[in-house]
Amino acid sequence: MKATVFLIFFTILTQVRGQYYQGLMNYLESRMLAMEERISLWHEQNNRYNSDLKEFRQLAADLLEKLAKEHNKLRLDMEGAGSRVDRVEREMDYIETKNPPRSCVKAADKMVEQDVVVRERKKEEFFEISVCVNIMSSIRAMKILKRLGSPKGVWTKDARSAKVYIFNSTSDNTLYEFSSVRELSASSGVSNGRQITLPSAWNGTGHAVFGGFLYYISESSEIQVIKYDLKNGSIADSTVFPTENNSPVYSLNPETLVDLMADEDGLWALYPAGDTINVAKMDSNSLDIEQMWDTACPRNNAEAAFIVCGTVYVVYNTKPPSRSRVQCVFDVNDMVSSGEAPLVYFPRRYGTHSSLKYNPEERQLYAWDDGYQIIYKLALKKKLWATMPPPEE
Known part of the structure; x- marks a missing residue:
């Protein structure tokens, strides 16, 4: 009986196992x-x-x-x-x-309508300030000397010598002197010039060389004009320039707070006053300010300026560099009429001028434009009143 039960159980187990393996397969x-x-x-x-x-x-x-x-x-x-x-x-x-279209010019009453007494009074006032009677009429020629140094800088020439001075960049305490324009043209870099280390750093591009002296702007807590003797290598004099704030004189060159320049009549300074540009006549010996004028020339879009015979020419541009143009003219003697004021376009260049320095002996501008050193030869003419016949007695 036991064997029969075991056989039945084994048979059932075998069938179940076979079904499991078949399902798995x-x-x-x-x-x-x-x-x-x-x-x-x-x-x-x-x-x-x-x-x-x-x-x-x-x-x-x-x-x-x-x-x-x-x-x-x-x-x-x-x-x-x-x-x-x-x-x-x-x-x-x-x-x-x-x-030429009419430019922005601050002039006196129409010169044609002035009577003889007013004209004579203007002449007397003029000779108290200046004896120069020239006004810019056009740019005769342009010469690109070379490309040397930083995008912004100054190169200028003392009107009383052949020496050329390079201010590379907008802040440093070192400038370079070359014996002539020819030597600068033949050089391979600013380091080939004679290195002059100043006692303090210069700022901006508003420096001038006049009569063997360097006049430069040094900025610390105040804006200082420093007169440096290039022959003796020492500071001859200094003064604090009386500006109200540290705004740039030209909106397109924000590094320049005061622009010093020299012409036939001596040393001048352009500085900001609100939204416009002011001009001051300075004594090149004592650095005293002799007289100040409001030019009414706007600072906005101004890139540089220069002075010829006591007449200020402000150069304008746009933020995306375009063609520079003289668009505002101011004569410190009010002897330039609106009809005389030139609207001059500079030849096509590389960017915008960081500096324009006038040489009264050569009657040309030394310009720095995107690292290029450029010379503009100017054509001058007599101011209108200087060509008028003397009044009858």
């Missing part, structure tokens, strides 16, 4: 089929992606080729446009020379 087989289907789908998608990638590469190559052709065409169009712009600028220069 069926499950594994279904999973393998699913994996094969996914692998087949992956191969199909990979082939499709490869085909799409080839098409994309071909399309990109075609587009790049087309883009290169368009770029070449655009470059040719730009070159053509540049030549047309140059031609238009030359025509504008010609038209401006023939028909």
Whole structure:
């Protein structure tokens, strides 16, 4: 009886185990089929992606080729446009020379309407300040000497000697002296010049060399004008310049707070006063301020200025560098009429002027423009009143 029960139990166990293994095999087989289907789908998608990638590469190559052709065409169009712009600028220069628009000028009453007494009084006032009767009429020529140093700086020449002085950058205590313009032109860098170390750092681009002395601006707690003897290598004098604030005199050159310059009549200083530019006549020996004027020339968009025979010429530009132009003229003697005031456009250059220094002996400007040293030769004429016949007694 026991043997029969054991045999029945063994038979049942064998059947159950066989069913379990068969179910496991069926499950594994279904999973393998699913994996094969996914692998087949992956191969199909990979082939499709490869085909799409080839098409994309071909399309990109075609587009790049087309883009290169368009770029070449655009470059040719730009070159053509540049030549047309140059031609238009030359025509504008010609038209401006023939028909100059009225510039911003502070003048006295119309000179044509002035009577003999007023004219004589103006002449007497003029000779109290200046004996020079010239006014700028145009720029005769431009010469680019070389590119030397930082984008901003000053180069100037003492009117009483052949020596040239380089102020590289807008703040340092070292300047460089060259014996002549020719030596500077032949040099390979500022380090070839004679190094002059100043007792204090100069700031901005408003420095002047006049009569063997360097006049420069030094800024600490106050704005100081320092007179430095270039021959003896010592400070000859100094003074605190009476400005109300530390605003720049030119909005496009924010490093320059006071601009010193020299002309036929001596030493001058341009400085800010609110939204306009003021001018002061200084005694080059004692640094005393002799007289001050409000030019009414705006500081906004001004980049530099220069003085010729007591007449201030303020040069303007735009923040994206364009063509510099003299747009505001002020005569300290009120002897320049609005009809005389020139609106002069500078020849096309590289950026904006960081400095313009007038040499009265040579009648030319020494300009620093984006690291380039440029010379502008000026054409001068007599002021209108100087050509008038003397009054009848």
